[in-house]
Amino acid sequence: MELRHLKYFVAVVEEQSFTRAAEKLFIAQPPLSRQVQNLESELGIQLxxxxxxxxxxxxxGHYFYKQALKILSQTEESKSMAKRVALQERTVNIGFVGSLLYGLLPRIIHLLRQQRPNIQTELVEMTASEQIQALKEGIIDVGFSRTRLSDSSIRRVLLREERLMVAVHSSHEVASMQGGVSLEQLVNESVFLYPRTNGPGYSSQVKALFTEYGLEPRHLREVREIQLALGLAAAGEGICIVPESAQMMHFRHLSYVPLLEDAAVSPIFLTMRDMDESEDIRALLDCVYQVYDLEAIRYDRVIL
Known part of the structure; x- marks a missing residue:
């Protein structure tokens, strides 16, 4: 006995006609009659x-009709419950570079959780190149990074470009240049770069920025992470070029001065598998744009 046999039987009972039941079920009458006869033979009773x-x-037959209704109802309830459980278990694994935690990423994730409470999120810190590999291996579903990496299996969406600033001890002469400082004025400074990595990353972007303007800083030092770079700058050991959002990290005696060059920006990318059209990723991207609207940030909206 299959569920379709019960559905056929219930339809005949409720329509009080094989003809009308067949029309309701979008099947021919003879096959419907045979299915009901087979059901009677299997049960050993006349319905x-x-x-x-x-x-x-x-x-x-009336008793069996009542039982069939219960079975079909329980089946539908079980299907609905299974779907709800599946929704509750949906998890979006998100890779991110550490500096983005000091920007708008926390607000974006919080908004996603508010608007889509059925989506669980798991945040994993990793470099841009690690994110590409993790996407390919299915470890993460989406990534946020600052590095422009190309891969045929990965789609990259430019979310916005964030202005760069110089973090410097408040006693340093650069700290008094609140209108802005040029890269040329920094070539003789000790510049802390982060993160320390063998592959392309934010530190290579800063080096490329100097190169773009034909400049070669004389004292470069790579450190593990942004907090260490800022801490050393706050100790007066040198300067650090950071995204504008890093200003939320408050160190005593640390000042932030904007860079004047037009190219002094850091891109923020969302990356995903090329053919991934997940509703959850679309919801995440929509939350990005909602936060940008609230902050009056200019961007070119991308529809996935």
Missing amino acids: FERGSRPLQTTAA
Whole structure:
């Protein structure tokens, strides 16, 4: 006995006619009659009074009809519950570079959780190149980074470009240049770069920025992470070029001065698998744009 046999039987009972039941089920009448006859043979009972007009069930048929309704109802409830459980278990694994935690990423994730409470999020810190590999291996579903890396299996969406600033001890002469400082004025400074990595990353972007303007800083030192670079700058050991959002990291005696060059920006990318059209990723991207609207940040909207 299959669920479709129960559905056929219930339809005949409720329509009181094989003809109308067949029309309701979008099947021909002869196959419907055979299925009900097969059901009667399997049960070993007669379900309908022969020759009755309109069609009536026997006492056994009426009892079986009530039980069939319960079984079909329980089946639908089980299907609905399974779907709800599946929704509750949906998890979006998100890779990110550490500096983005000091920008708008926390607000974006919080908004996603508010608007889509059925989506669980797991945040994993990793470099841009690590994100590419993790996307390919299915470890993460989406990544946020600052590095422009190309891969045929990965789609990259430019979210916005963030202005760069110089973090410097408040006693340093650069700290008094609140209108802005040029890269040329920094070539003789000790510049802390981060993160220390063998592959392309934010530190290579800063080096490329100097190169773009034909400059070669004389004292470069790579450190593990942004907090260490800022801490050393706050100690007066040198300067650090950071995204504008890093200003939320408060160190005593640390000042932030904007860079004047037009190219002094850091891009923020969202990356995903090329053919991934997940509704969850679209929801995440929509939250990005909602936060940008609230902050009056200019961007070119991308529709996935």
